[in-house]
Amino acid sequence: MSRTWVTPGGVHPPENKHQSLTQPIGQLPIPEKLIIPLSQHIGAPATPCVEIGQQVLKGQVIAQAAGLVSIPMHAPSSGTISAIEHRPIAHASGMLAPCIEITTDGADTWIEHQGISDYEHITPSKLIEMVGNAGISGMGGAGFPSAVKLNPGRQRPIDTLIVNATECEPYITADDSAIRERAGEIVEGIKILSAILDHPTNIMIGIEDNKPEAIAALAPHVEDSGISVVVFPTKYPSGGEKQLIYILTGKELPAGKLPADEGIVCINIGTTYAIKRAVIDGEPLISRVTTVTGDAVGTPRNYDTLIGTPVRHLLEHNQFDGQAGGRVIMGGPMMGFTLPSADVPIVKTTNCILAPSYAEIPDDDPAQPCIRCGMCAEACPVSLLPQQLFWYAQAEEHDRLEAHNLFDCIECGACSYVCPSNIPLVQYYRAAKGDIRKAREEKVKSDHARERFEFHKERIEQAEREKEAKRAARREATQQAKADHLAATANGGAAPSAPATASPAGAVPTSSAADIIAAAQARAAAKQANPEDQRAKLERTIASAEQRLKMAEEKLAEAINEDSGKQDKLSAAVENTRQKLEQSKSKLAELAE
Numbered sequence: 006m007s008r009t010w011v012t013p014g015g016v017h018p019p020e021n022k023h024q025s026l027t028q029p030i031g032q033l034p035i036p037e038k039l040i041i042p043l044s045q046h047i048g049a050p051a052t053p054c055v056e057i058g059q060q061v062l063k064g065q066v067i068a069q070a071a072g073l074v075s076i077p078m079h080a081p082s083s084g085t086i087s088a089i090e091h092r093p094i095a096h097a098s099g100m101l102a103p104c105i106e107i108t109t110d111g112a113d114t115w116i117e118h119q120g121i122s123d124y125e126h127i128t129p130s131k132l133i134e135m136v137g138n139a140g141i142s143g144m145g146g147a148g149f150p151s152a153v154k155l156n157p158g159r160q161r162p163i164d165t166l167i168v169n170a171t172e173c174e175p176y177i178t179a180d181d182s183a184i185r186e187r188a189g190e191i192v193e194g195i196k197i198l199s200a201i202l203d204h205p206t207n208i209m210i211g212i213e214d215n216k217p218e219a220i221a222a223l224a225p226h227v228e229d230s231g232i233s234v235v236v237f238p239t240k241y242p243s244g245g246e247k248q249l250i251y252i253l254t255g256k257e258l259p260a261g262k263l264p265a266d267e268g269i270v271c272i273n274i275g276t277t278y279a280i281k282r283a284v285i286d287g288e289p290l291i292s293r294v295t296t297v298t299g300d301a302v303g304t305p306r307n308y309d310t311l312i313g314t315p316v317r318h319l320l321e322h323n324q325f326d327g328q329a330g331g332r333v334i335m336g337g338p339m340m341g342f343t344l345p346s347a348d349v350p351i352v353k354t355t356n357c358i359l360a361p362s363y364a365e366i367p368d369d370d371p372a373q374p375c376i377r378c379g380m381c382a383e384a385c386p387v388s389l390l391p392q393q394l395f396w397y398a399q400a401e402e403h404d405r406l407e408a409h410n411l412f413d414c415i416e417c418g419a420c421s422y423v424c425p426s427n428i429p430l431v432q433y434y435r436a437a438k439g440d441i442r443k444a445r446e447e448k449v450k451s452d453h454a455r456e457r458f459e460f461h462k463e464r465i466e467q468a469e470r471e472k473e474a475k476r477a478a479r480r481e482a483t484q485q486a487k488a489d490h491l492a493a494t495a496n497g498g499a500a501p502s503a504p505a506t507a508s509p510a511g512a513v514p515t516s517s518a519a520d521i522i523a524a525a526q527a528r529a530a531a532k533q534a535n536p537e538d539q540r541a542k543l544e545r546t547i548a549s550a551e552q553r554l555k556m557a558e559e560k561l562a563e564a565i566n567e568d569s570g571k572q573d574k575l576s577a578a579v580e581n582t583r584q585k586l587e588q589s590k591s592k593l594a595e596l597a598e
């Protein structure tokens with residue numbers, strides 16, 4: 006039996022998982038409309054490559070990845086593109102974001118697709134490309150593009166692969182039910198990951214001891230495979246990346262370091278299933294298992310849900326009782342958020358829709374003043390000081406928040422859960438993080454603007470200095486010529502002729518100089534008027550901008566991977582280059598009209 010380590014803090018809220026595990030994973034009727042947000046992941050939003058009115062097949066690419074840290078989107082079912090516009094997305098603020106709407110035709114016709122079974126004979130880079138093309142991003146957390154995570158670079162060899170099957174948040178059973186029913190395919194996905202990562206020495210599936218059926222389902226598939234199933238005591242939160250790495254390896258990741266820096270890749274178990282489907286079956290990520298639970302739904306259970314399915318569709322097919330429950334939560338009760346509308350779609354990271362009754366999860370009581378009991382600090386799995394963070398967040402003391410490692414907070418909600426004063430601590434931390442990020446972005450922008458202004462000013466001053474130097478040289482030449490002329494006249498000889506190239510300041514150009522200038526102007530005007538030249542010039546500009554964009558994106562991906570602190574600056578550079586590229590492209594398009 007593998008050794009495990011115990012993380013600090015943590016809580017034991019009621020699990021409430023059994024309710025949704027009484028039924029097998031269900032299928033829903035295909036919704037009439039599917040809404041696919043272009044950004045369901047960390048990185049640049051995908052770029053639509055379809056038009057309104059276009060017919061699409063299930064699995065067809067409808068939006069391309071826009072750079073290295075991005076993923077493509079695929080049609081989850083066949084139908085017609087009926088809108089490309091901003092729609093409400095899964096966000097606590099109810100914000101709108103660009104989406105593609107598909108009006109489905111009910112036929113669910115697949116595009117031609119093919120996978121490969123002998124992946125052992127395929128190079129890791131080709132396998133990573135397949136994962137990227139399938140639009141796979143982490144399905145258990147923030148949605149980091151998996152192809153980027155699986156490519157940590159030669160300088161960071163991976164010796165440990167951790168598959169996260171913890172699913173520690175109450176109510177959620179999406180991974181548990183998937184393991185029970187799809188253990189064979191999940192283990193196949195882990196073997197593909199092992200091939201991609203050059204067969205790490207340690208491959209572990211980390212799972213809590215409250216999932217005995219899932220553990221039993223994995224057992225026959227991991228036999229003699231070199232994969233160990235490591236079971237550890239249930240405690241919330243054990244599923245955070247840093248927490249799980251500590252539990253399984255005893256290694257503490259220093260702040261600002263990535264698992265890859267320690268030779269570790271940590272991946273959600275749902276993602277391994279998606280990777281198996283992508284490589285062996287040739288299917289992109291177009292559906293996921295989502296738990297629908299809470300006392301306000303008729304039959305809590307898990308569904309294989311098409312990405313883009315409106316939450317309303319899930320609720321309507323599950324006898325949702327709006328009178329019994331007031332709110333619908335995306336995610337679990339600890340880390341989830343209340344949806345402002347049931348029209349938002351399921352995305353690649355949606356593991357749960359929770360519709361609790363009023364009695365089950367009552368509305369929060371009003372917050373009371375902090376009594377300095379210290380219970381929040383005891384519960385924190387990252388050993389932060391939540392009470393201090395709360396004060397600094399209230400006072401908007403950003404420097405102190407950063408000094409107290411606000412960005413190490415995993416927003417698990419354990420501190421809020423134990424707080425006897427009902428202070429919504431996590432909400433303060435989320436807001437403070439948002440404010441700090443915004444301030445950083447603004448600083449990058451203003452630094453950028455200041456640099457541009459200073460560069461422009463320096464260029465003008467330099468041009469002025471050069472002009473002045475030329476004027477001085479011309480004055481000197483004129484005076485010299487006059488002196489020579491006077492000297493020659495005094496000597497009774499002929500005056501030397503002026504050099505052909507020198508023309509005193511303010512003098513009318515000689516006819517030959519005027520001819521040269523006129524010819525140059527005519528050439529410039531002809532070039533300006535010649536669309537072929539303009540097109541060629543724009544094409545050159547576009548090619549060079551594309552190259553610059555690629556390089557900038559590579560640097561950004563590297564910075565994200567290394568968490569070097571340059572992400573904001575590089576992100577601004579990528580955006581800047583992308584805008585210039587778009588401008589050149591639209592000029593070229595105008596020229597073609």
Ligand code: SF4
Pocket residue numbers: 374375376377378379380381382391392395420423424425426427428
């Ligand atoms: S648990 Fe609540 S009341 Fe107690 S110290 Fe923390 S913030 Fe204050």
Ligand code: SF4
Pocket residue numbers: 381384385386387388389390391413414415416417418419420421430431434
């Ligand atoms: S939300 Fe943040 S501060 Fe609170 S317990 Fe979790 S990690 Fe600690």
